[in-house]
Amino acid sequence: MASPKFADRVKRFLGIDPEDTFDDSSFYDDGSYIESEPSTKDFVRGLLPTSTGVINYLKELFPFVNWIFHYNLTWLLGDIIAGVTVGFVVVPQGMAYALLANLTPEYGLYTSFVGFFLYWAFATSKDITIGTVAVMSTIVGNIVERVQKEHPDMSADVIARSLALISGAVLLFLGLIRAGFIVEFIPLVSIGAFMTGSAISIAAGQVPGLLGIKGVNTREATYKVIINTLKSLPKTRLDAAMGLTALFGLYFYRWFCNYMGRRYPSRAKTWFFISTLRMAFIVILYIFVSWLVNRKVENASDAKFKILGTVPSGFQHTGAPGINKEVLSALGPDIPTTILVLVIEHIAISKSFGRVNNYIINPSQELVAIGFTNLFGPFLGGYPATGSFSRTAIKSKAGVRTPLAGVFTAVIVLLALYVLTSVFFFIPSSGLCALIIHAVGDLITPPREVYKYWKTSPIECVIFFAGVFVSIFTNIENGIYVTVAASGAVLLFRMAKSPGRFLGRVEVHYATRESIRGAGPLSDAAESEKAHLTFIPLDRSDLSNPQVDIKTPYPGVFIYRFGEGLNYVNCARHLDNLTIYVFKHTRRTQLNKYEKVGDRPWNDPGPRRGKVINNEEIAARPTLRAIILDFSAVNFLDVTAAQALIDLRDQFNRYTAPDRVEWHFAGVQNRWTKRALVASGFGYEARGASSEERDAAGPLVAVAEAVVTPSTAEDEKAQSQEKTEVDIEAAAASRSASSGGSSREARYVPLYGINRPYFHVDVETALASVVRNLERKGTASAGEDS
Structure with a gap:
């Protein structure tokens, strides 16, 4: 294996910055949980067969071995x-x-x-x-x-x-x-x-x-x-x-x-x-x-x-x-x-x-x-x-x-x-x-099944009849190819035109259907102590009740959910929609950025000659502060989609200059997707900031209860107490009471690595982190690198 110094020389020779490793572990040497992205070695190791895999493969080849001895x-x-x-x-x-x-x-x-x-x-x-x-x-x-x-x-x-x-x-x-x-x-x-x-x-x-x-x-x-x-x-x-x-x-x-x-x-x-x-x-x-x-x-x-x-x-x-x-x-x-x-x-x-x-x-x-x-x-x-x-x-x-x-x-x-x-x-x-x-005769699809096709997906019902007619008017082989090709084309079309939705927040309470049907006010039936935030499309495409007031997440903050993944087929459509919507509902940080009319770009010409900017109308819009992307439907990020996100980030940064837009990601489940985002410059703080500066202005980190032995808790208590804004003693007491005086102690630990604070477990955590950051900055124009 090549030494680190030799690898650094090779990187410099190829024009790659050796420092560009996206490894922030040096900032967090206090025993906290640190995430590491999968390496190329992990990828290759996943392709190589293991002894257990070979044995399982041989067993799968002759499945009768699993039941023949029980005959x-x-x-x-x-x-x-x-x-x-x-x-x-x-x-x-x-x-x-x-x-x-x-x-x-x-x-x-x-x-x-x-x-x-x-x-x-x-x-x-x-x-x-x-x-x-x-x-x-x-x-x-x-x-x-x-x-x-x-x-x-x-x-x-x-x-x-x-x-x-x-x-x-x-x-x-x-x-x-x-x-x-x-x-x-x-x-x-x-x-x-x-x-x-x-x-x-x-x-x-x-x-x-x-x-x-x-x-x-x-x-x-x-x-x-x-x-x-x-x-x-x-x-x-x-x-x-x-x-x-x-x-x-x-x-x-x-x-x-x-x-x-x-x-x-x-x-x-x-x-x-x-x-x-x-x-x-x-x-x-x-x-x-x-x-x-x-x-x-x-x-x-x-x-x-x-x-x-x-x-x-x-x-x-x-x-x-x-x-x-x-x-x-x-x-x-x-x-x-x-x-x-x-x-x-x-x-x-x-x-x-x-x-x-x-x-x-x-x-x-x-x-x-x-x-x-x-x-x-x-x-x-x-x-x-x-x-x-x-x-x-x-x-x-x-x-x-x-x-x-x-x-x-x-x-x-x-x-x-x-x-x-x-x-x-x-x-x-x-x-x-x-x-x-x-x-x-038993192979013919009965009418009730065809009707079910129509109720489920009309376009697929059309494909069904197309396959039948092609088989009748040409041959069976052509009928196969037509239906498979048409279904593949529909799949690609759906991917390319997959819908994305801007989300708003709604506070949801729990209530029984009987209480809703009753004559009393709903507030009497709702269990307010179980209220929580949920996020639904602002355009009500999910058929939500039009009487419900869907609120915007926060001034200048936008939450966007991908419908069917993000890849090279649909990334342009998604990010174009995101850009158009954001520009329509926000304003530039600097209204009079261009001193001369000729300095303005052709797609932002401003007012006509002799006219003045309607500052009241534009000033009513918020400036762009943060973007939250719901990646719960994204399992893989290819190079084209990653580059499109980079270009969009640069475009928004020019739009908000001298401020910078915060980018938060919710529900990223795949390690390789997270690695692709990190390699594209997302998910972590800007370089050059000290550990204190990061902790002071950094986003929230989701924590969860972990149970450890008393000895382990004593060794790590001092380190974790400074970094966790949670009452550990109260949590431990509550845990001890619920377990009947168990010898184990409970404490809170980060759910994901604290070196990737812009990746969140869900949209609610991401929004809470954005709001905390913006409020701690004091004003929307306080520019700090995200």
Whole structure:
């Protein structure tokens, strides 16, 4: 480490004053509390991993260690029931969703098996189910179709599996570096618009298959699919009888179970489990009907209506996907969309069910889970998988206890792969279309939620509809980008236009609502001994009662509260508003500062030639004495904002010359914000003043009661008695009486460092300090450096 003298030489060589360290500790050598700003070493130390941090990081990577050793039979029973219940749903859904991805049905089963089998080891959510989902499958299908137009020799399974492998690697990397915070940049309205637009697009694309209509390109924009479907209604085939009745059966089945559950509350759970089996029941029923009609058919193309056809048994597509330079180049533009959809669906669903079931997920660890699943899945034939809303809801309501339930679902999928594939031959394709339409219907945001968006934030409601319309009239991917970009733009706009308020003081008393409604005067009900000062906007933007008299803080003193932080985006707006308001309500300290008319600046020309200054009007205004900035909403101060404060301070000092404006800061909580203010010359007295001069004219320091042992109190009593204007003996006696004669002694100590006296715990303390300073100076023109 370099010696202090060497460091001073380096500073001088770089043009930095070695004395400019902002360290006032030499003035306070009496044992008082001294604040020290964080150093660069502290910053670097905070970035370096510690042994404890490394151990915690490894524990977070495998969260099952925290609960697996507590596993019991009750948990096992709940997991088996939930896992098997979801298994009956995921088998038909997986095959149906694989068709959306332009793949054969078995790929849906491969993807579902891998997701359920692997997720539990990395999960921080007991409810989420990873596997095939309608939205992701549709996007994969669109990507497959686009890539094959440019590369006809590239098979669909290679495209889909490669897409999963690449996106899984990226997500795993983001999870390992704990970058889960990026999901917070995706707002709820974006998720809602994405889900709603996707559900409408998917449902519209399944209607031609539901009716047996051929020749409709379901990969076009949704509005075109709807128009072309309506034009092709005369081409409806026998498939419509299977599809429409299946769709009606699904909705009637669910309605009937819900009705019976409400009518017989004691058996509500039984009816819930019956309801969850509706997809499996309908599929089995229509397999039987299809078999009766097509039992003599050996080739699926000869069936009287379209059927699923041959589904190979077992894992027939294992091994590494054939990734090469050509595949990477073809999939490059689609990787961001894939990752965004995987993250949106999974994190949104897991966080939602975590709040419902009273636990917290770790977004970074969830990225690890879906990353590892998609990285390993392609080796068994899987394509991109993420969390499913419908299956997660079923799993949660089924009483799942731990993430291990996914293993039991994986067993059901495995049995289906090896035992039931011959039965799948007769599944009507229109029945699978009905199943998809029924499943995505739950993804549409209900009107009551949209109305809540409107009541909460109308602009975000507009963004919601914009995302839905863009998804319908272009594609799902564009809908995602529009909502995320629009929400980001609104956020930046709010930051840039964040409101700041000038505050006034009001003396507040406490009273009950009953006393306010009574006939007697409020003064009879108010508890005057509990009265305190509060500070509210002078413009009454907080909807305060207009009958209340809001008083200015003090002549020439202004309190300004930042609404949403102070940074390079909004500092100019805030400080310009501050300047305009202050100039409007104050006057210069020297009214006739300029001897000649030509000496005046262009923006302060004074009276017209031959006119005189209206001294009575201007003299009625106070001079600017102090500025109090409420930093309770400011967590960080960047270089631009700090420089803007310096420029404003210099401007106000020229305005009040020869006096100087006092700058006080309330509610500064962040150490680095305080360091930035100190480095900008705020928070401490001017250099050159003696300790006595500082104490005589310095601001008030907030003190709080501290309890120490008698020996410590005796050692520090003499030093603290001179500097603290508090009756220590009375405080100690009061403390002793309240504690029943305890052996400990109480005294008052500074809450924050006394070397930073212009930083205050709250606005009330800051104002009290300003008033004390001004009154002790005697007149507003008594210029002392702040």
